[in-house]
Amino acid sequence: MAIATINPFTGETEQTFEAHTEEEVERRIARAQAAFEVLRETSFAQRAEWMHRAADLLEEDVEEAARLITLEMGRPIKGARAEVLKAAKGLRFYADNAEQFLAPEPLADPAAVGASAAGTRYAPIGIVLAVMPWNYPIWQVLRFAGPALMAGNTGLLKHASNVPQAALYLDTLFERAGFPEGSFHSLLIPASRVEGVLRDPRVKAATLTGSEPAGRSLASISGSEVKHVVLELGGSDPFIVMPSADIERAATVAVTARNQNNGQSCIAGKRFIVHADVYDEFTELFARKTAALKLGDPFEESTDIGPLATEGGRDELAGQVEDAVAKGARVLAGGKAPEGAGWFYEPTVLADITPEMRLHLEEAFGPVATVYRAESREEALRIANGTTFGLSSAVWTQDADEQEWFIDRLDAGAVFVNGMTASYPELPFGGVKDSGVGRELAAVGIREFCNLKTVWRG
Numbered sequence: 207m208a209i210a211t212i213n214p215f216t217g218e219t220e221q222t223f224e225a226h227t228e229e230e231v232e233r234r235i236a237r238a239q240a241a242f243e244v245l246r247e248t249s250f251a252q253r254a255e256w257m258h259r260a261a262d263l264l265e266e267d268v269e270e271a272a273r274l275i276t277l278e279m280g281r282p283i284k285g286a287r288a289e290v291l292k293a294a295k296g297l298r299f300y301a302d303n304a305e306q307f308l309a310p311e312p313l314a315d316p317a318a319v320g321a322s323a324a325g326t327r328y329a330p331i332g333i334v335l336a337v338m339p340w341n342y343p344i345w346q347v348l349r350f351a352g353p354a355l356m357a358g359n360t361g362l363l364k365h366a367s368n369v370p371q372a373a374l375y376l377d378t379l380f381e382r383a384g385f386p387e388g389s390f391h392s393l394l395i396p397a398s399r400v401e402g403v404l405r406d407p408r409v410k411a412a413t414l415t416g417s418e419p420a421g422r423s424l425a426s427i428s429g430s431e432v433k434h435v436v437l438e439l440g441g442s443d444p445f446i447v448m449p450s451a452d453i454e455r456a457a458t459v460a461v462t463a464r465n466q467n468n469g470q471s472c473i474a475g476k477r478f479i480v481h482a483d484v485y486d487e488f489t490e491l492f493a494r495k496t497a498a499l500k501l502g503d504p505f506e507e508s509t510d511i512g513p514l515a516t517e518g519g520r521d522e523l524a525g526q527v528e529d530a531v532a533k534g535a536r537v538l539a540g541g542k543a544p545e546g547a548g549w550f551y552e553p554t555v556l557a558d559i560t561p562e563m564r565l566h567l568e569e570a571f572g573p574v575a576t577v578y579r580a581e582s583r584e585e586a587l588r589i590a591n592g593t594t595f596g597l598s599s600a601v602w603t604q605d606a607d608e609q610e611w612f613i614d615r616l617d618a619g620a621v622f623v624n625g626m627t628a629s630y631p632e633l634p635f636g637g638v639k640d641s642g643v644g645r646e647l648a649a650v651g652i653r654e655f656c657n658l659k660t661v662w663r664g
């Protein structure tokens with residue numbers, strides 16, 4: 207894929223960028239290594255000061271950074287601003303908590319191991335390569351970079367090829383904030399050159415957020431290099447509605463859960479599994495509220511749904527819907543790409559999904575919801591767990607026993623009860639099954655890229 211800003215609202219190429227030469231990539235790796243040698247010697251207090259400054263810069267730059275998001279991937283401007291501010295909050299969270307998360311842990315009874323003192327401490331590991339997607343071009347990157355730099359590591363970013371201006375904005379952010387030169391930089395390279403960077407001995411680990419094929423490729427290279435990897439891959443999250451739920455509220459939240467960020471969120475509710483007792487009521491409300499969403503220019507403040515980020519993504523989604531409809535799915539809302547410029551797709555609700563349909567097993571990366579009827583909680587669970595994905599899940603029920611029953615049995619990295627899945631710096635984030643390995647955010651997220659060092663003193 208060419209490295210270019212292509213406006214999804216018009217389909218016009220705004221700007222193209224030359225990939226970095228091999229010499230430039232080498233220079234950036236060398237600078238990241240030199241920065242690591244400096245950063246590892248700095249105190250948490252010093253890093254925290256720089257990290258807060260980076261958050262200040264983001265807040266000062268909110269309009270410009272949000273404009274880049276909306277321009278390059280079509281996210282409605284209100285959401286784009288919220289993304290930038292959330293990223294700033296994430297940086298502050300790690301500025302304030304990294305030292306405590308990485309505090310040495312002494313063994314309570316060192317005599318048990320024949321020591322006068324023993325325990326563990328967290329040490330930084332060096333350069334971490336981050337391969338990132340376009341769907342949250344600022345937040346997704348900074349939720350990696352915040353903990354990485356606070357731990358004393360340095361970062362190299364290979365951003366998605368369709369968000370180069372976001373990549374270039376992030377390229378200078380940490381240096382502007384005072385971090386040593388080389389602490390965090392972008393590599394403008396195509397996916398085909400990731401392997402060379404990852405095999406460089408100075409690069410100690412990698413994280414990738416993106417599709418399953420990309421994740422598998424990175425994991426196999428990391429495996430052959432014996433390098434640690436964190437993968438945040440796709441999802442097809444269930445959103446279960448049981449009879450005791452507040453149906454009106456569930457339907458309203460379901461619309462947001464499915465259509466946030468134009469439906470291009472890994473943790474979007476994608477499969478809506480509704481108990482037969484409330485199926486008609488829920489689906490009617492869900493379809494009506496979905497159809498009321500306003501499509502349009504993502505720079506308009508009142509727009510709910512902008513264009514999809516890429517033409518290929520829109521065509522893929524249209525193909526999935528066509529396949530389902532041809533095999534008997536019922537369209538309750540939307541169902542097609544509107545005429546005219548821009549890579550729009552109507553917010554869509556499909557019922558009567560069967561296992562032969564692509565949408566039953568594949569992730570729908572756009573504003574398309576599938577609805578399933580379940581006769582019992584057992585059937586709801588079977589449908590929910592019946593995919594290769596396991597990122598997150600949501601269950602709506604007022605019944606405390608039923609809540610526990612689902613929490614224990616949903617095969618997912620998270621369960622949200624009477625709400626929609628969202629990411630918070632305070633809570634771990636990540637999936638099971640084909641949705642990934644490892645966790646981001648919270649204490650566990652910063653520890654992923656540390657050397658957990660055992661210390662024993664005689």
Ligand code: NAP
Nearest residue numbers: 338339365366367397400416417420423438439440441472
């Ligand atoms: P993608 O094609 O996998 O791209 C993601 C990143 O990986 C881009 O930087 C891309 O570079 C790079 N890449 C692609 N193939 C690669 C390979 N073989 N080796 C190394 N790097 C490679 O993903 P996408 O389709 O743009 O993004 C959507 C996917 O991301 C969805 O499946 C979504 O669910 C998932 N996602 C997951 C999370 C999560 O936290 N779990 C969050 C957001 C998105 P190029 O752009 O140059 O190809």
